[in-house]
Amino acid sequence: MKPQASGLQAVQSEELFHYPIATRERLRNHFFLTFHHRRWLNSDFRNLADLDVRGVALDLFCAAQDQAPVGTLPTNDQLIARLVDVSLETWRGLAARSIPPLTNWQRCVCDDGEVRLYHPVVLEIVLDALGRKEQDAEKRANDKARKRLKALPEQMMRAGLRKQATEDEAFVLRLDEHLLEHYDGEQRRPATVRRALEDLDLQDQRGA
Structure with a gap:
């Protein structure tokens, strides 16, 4: 029996968050991301999600680093399936789980008007990387x-x-x-x- 996903579900809200990073912003030297392993190990998502869902979720975290705007994902199932190298059928099966890979990803509107998905933790990581970029440029x-x-x-x-x-x-x-x-x-x-x-x-x- 799968664990019940109390409070863990893909967020769907029409009150769209305005994503704070411009589409043109790039992190060309962003070859690693800060990963708080204890935060991950102690998260409800990691402890309740199926093993394959957890793996795909980590892939999505990484794939978002190379998207525009950086830190976001497309809303299209087929595009997301390509990002994590699975078939559309496999992706839709994962998305139908009680705890799906897109748990806590939310719809947002970008500076060019496109509606995409963002995750608060991924956004936090990217903002931190942008801060380091600005500090490096100043130095x-x-x-x-x-x-x-x-x-x-x-x-x-x-x-x-x-x-x-x-x-x-x-x-x-x-x-x-x-x-x-x-x-x-x-x-x-x-x-x-x-x-x-x-x-x-x-x-x-x-x-x-």
Whole structure:
């Protein structure tokens, strides 16, 4: 006899949740996901669902990581069956169990208007990964800025400035900002840095 699924059922609600992750958002380096094994082992779903249902449910968790928006699933049975590599007949048999693989997956509306499925735990995992992505991007930008500012004084001397001028941190920052704004994409060769210095000199003369 199968256990009764008290409180465990696929959620069907017409009050659609607005999925917070844009369809265009990508996690290109999202090759692993955070898995709280104790949370899984102690969950009602894991402890009550049939073994094959549990396996397919884990596949769905993983498959959702590569969907758009990331963390969602299509509502179409045939598409879901393909995601977990089973026949449509097999999928519908699993979906008819007292505790189906889509337990706790809910309908949501995405930023492009498409209605898809999301799971609160999967969404939590994806939001955490997006947070790490933003932190990594910020760290890379900060590292790039440090390297750029460290190299700029030597580039200024190669452009003809005396060492004393390169020790003015405020001026170095001002030159860096000007190069980013007006010469972004160009290598900071002496001629380029010299042009930027001439720009700033003209600005100072006009402001005088």
